[in-house]
Amino acid sequence: MKEIGQFQSIDSLGLKIKNRDLEAFHELYNTCFVPLQHYAMRYLYDWKEAEDMVQDAFLSLWANTDRYDARQSIFNYMTGIIRNNCLLYLRNLKIQDKHQDKLIETILFSNVEEPDIDEDMHKRLQQVLELLPDKQREVVMQHIVEKKKIKDIAKQMDVAETTVKTHFKRAMTILRNNLKFILFAV
Numbered sequence: 001m002k003e004i005g006q007f008q009s010i011d012s013l014g015l016k017i018k019n020r021d022l023e024a025f026h027e028l029y030n031t032c033f034v035p036l037q038h039y040a041m042r043y044l045y046d047w048k049e050a051e052d053m054v055q056d057a058f059l060s061l062w063a064n065t066d067r068y069d070a071r072q073s074i075f076n077y078m079t080g081i082i083r084n085n086c087l088l089y090l091r092n093l094k095i096q097d098k099h100q101d102k103l104i105e106t107i108l109f110s111n112v113e114e115p116d117i118d119e120d121m122h123k124r125l126q127q128v129l130e131l132l133p134d135k136q137r138e139v140v141m142q143h144i145v146e147k148k149k150i151k152d153i154a155k156q157m158d159v160a161e162t163t164v165k166t167h168f169k170r171a172m173t174i175l176r177n178n179l180k181f182i183l184f185a186v
Contacts, residue, residue: 014074018065043086057081128178136171
């Protein structure tokens, strides 16, 4: 293993960190931060989020040294923390996206007049809907407004179900990206 400062290897830092050696912690941080950030990028594709995940992993390590088993590679332990945090982050994003989709569906297509939504917002919502390519708009209208199943829409359009799913997913991404500044004050 490569030499790191006064330490023999990255893994030798683990026992020292377990014993709350701040110098060893700084050595690990300085040596492994960027490689760990690259590891987080495999999941997130966002350099800033990857940086945050690595920061959180280092904070977690230092705050919970009692959870670290010094017989385990410290680098592998850190990648485990980062992997778990990235997966949790991605799962929460999917939940957030689904929640946003439901809000978009409700506002765009419910027959209930929402007193909090003014006429300008309704106009903007309709403009964004008009931005959708014809096929995507058709799928969204049939699936959400007419409550048709994907399978039935595919039969009617004479295309594969996966094509209809792709149209719907892309349409919802466009709607979400164009409406989030209105809906969520982003």
